[in-house]
Amino acid sequence: MKLPFIFAKRFVAGESFTESVPKIEHLNEKDIKLTLDLLGENVKNRQKADETVENYIKLLRGIDEHGLESSISIKLTMMGLDIDRNYCRDNLFKLMEVAREQNQFIRIDMEGSENTQVTLDIFNEAFDEFGSHIGTVVQSMLHRTKDDVDALAEKGADIRLVKGAYKEPADIALQNMPAIREAFKEEAKVLLEKTSFPRFGTHDDELIEWLKTYTTENNIPKDQFEIQMLYGLREDTMVRLTQEGYNTRIYVPFGTDWFPYFSRRLMERKENVWFMLSTMFKK
Numbered sequence: 001m002k003l004p005f006i007f008a009k010r011f012v013a014g015e016s017f018t019e020s021v022p023k024i025e026h027l028n029e030k031d032i033k034l035t036l037d038l039l040g041e042n043v044k045n046r047q048k049a050d051e052t053v054e055n056y057i058k059l060l061r062g063i064d065e066h067g068l069e070s071s072i073s074i075k076l077t078m079m080g081l082d083i084d085r086n087y088c089r090d091n092l093f094k095l096m097e098v099a100r101e102q103n104q105f106i107r108i109d110m111e112g113s114e115n116t117q118v119t120l121d122i123f124n125e126a127f128d129e130f131g132s133h134i135g136t137v138v139q140s141m142l143h144r145t146k147d148d149v150d151a152l153a154e155k156g157a158d159i160r161l162v163k164g165a166y167k168e169p170a171d172i173a174l175q176n177m178p179a180i181r182e183a184f185k186e187e188a189k190v191l192l193e194k195t196s197f198p199r200f201g202t203h204d205d206e207l208i209e210w211l212k213t214y215t216t217e218n219n220i221p222k223d224q225f226e227i228q229m230l231y232g233l234r235e236d237t238m239v240r241l242t243q244e245g246y247n248t249r250i251y252v253p254f255g256t257d258w259f260p261y262f263s264r265r266l267m268e269r270k271e272n273v274w275f276m277l278s279t280m281f282k283k
């Protein structure tokens, strides 16, 4: 049974790009940048993966036409990773050609740990070819991330650091919040020291306050990193951070295939259930 979109509208801007644009233009007007995410994951056949690539290309063109200050985030499992690794890489390169031609930026989101290595391998191949047009994500909850951050920082890659949204076992990932926060801080220090413009994706006040204090104490200017949050969460905080002079970006998901993304947001925080319910009663 498919739930009606009204359930998701707190966290998802619309079921199509056209429907989403009016909801997000005001963020650019407040000097908050965007990254658009066409929802979906784990595509199992080539026809659907090819369609996804075409849709991503249309999205890049749509961003250009609407003059939005926006990059896009993509998932490799939507571009055929579960079908064939090299087919997926070729699909990514097809998309990257358009991004380079239009001077746009694409970030590969990080999915579950079964895909971490292959995602970083494909990212590395794309980085060698497309350089500053591509970035990826690392998850501080994974035990391996410290080493990944060292290697990615060494290359000067454009990285978004997040805690990690997927449930992982104890031999693969840290299981408690203080340890995940501690790892996040240590990895953030490396990215701030060694890369030119790290991005931090979190709604966590403790981490945001720590970032502000650490960068001030270490004379790292506000224009050398970015704070990112998800659509529908803490927009007031983003406006305040922007007014304080920080670079900010909101990750805006849209599309008909919103259910897995929506479920992760509900599982993350019990307050999100209340947000979702309260939105349902608003016009």
Ligand SMILES: Cc1cc2nc3c(=O)[nH]c(=O)nc-3n(C[C@H](O)[C@H](O)[C@H](O)COP(=O)(O)OP(=O)(O)OC[C@H]3O[C@@H](n4cnc5c(N)ncnc54)[C@H](O)[C@@H]3O)c2cc1C
Pocket: 108, 109, 110, 111, 137, 139, 162, 163, 164, 165, 166, 201, 202, 203, 204, 205, 206, 228, 229, 230, 233, 234, 250, 251, 268, 269
């Ligand atoms: C821009 C962006 C991109 C992301 N990309 C990926 C990705 O590619 N792969 C991936 O695995 N994950 C991704 N994530 C999700 C991420 O891994 C976390 O699952 C998610 O951000 C929840 O962790 P958190 O640090 O935001 O806060 P949480 O760990 O959920 O919460 C910690 C504390 O922060 C505060 N807080 C949290 N939310 C709110 C709120 N709405 N209002 C008020 N206080 C709040 C509360 O004090 C809470 O106790 C992304 C997140 C963001 C923001």
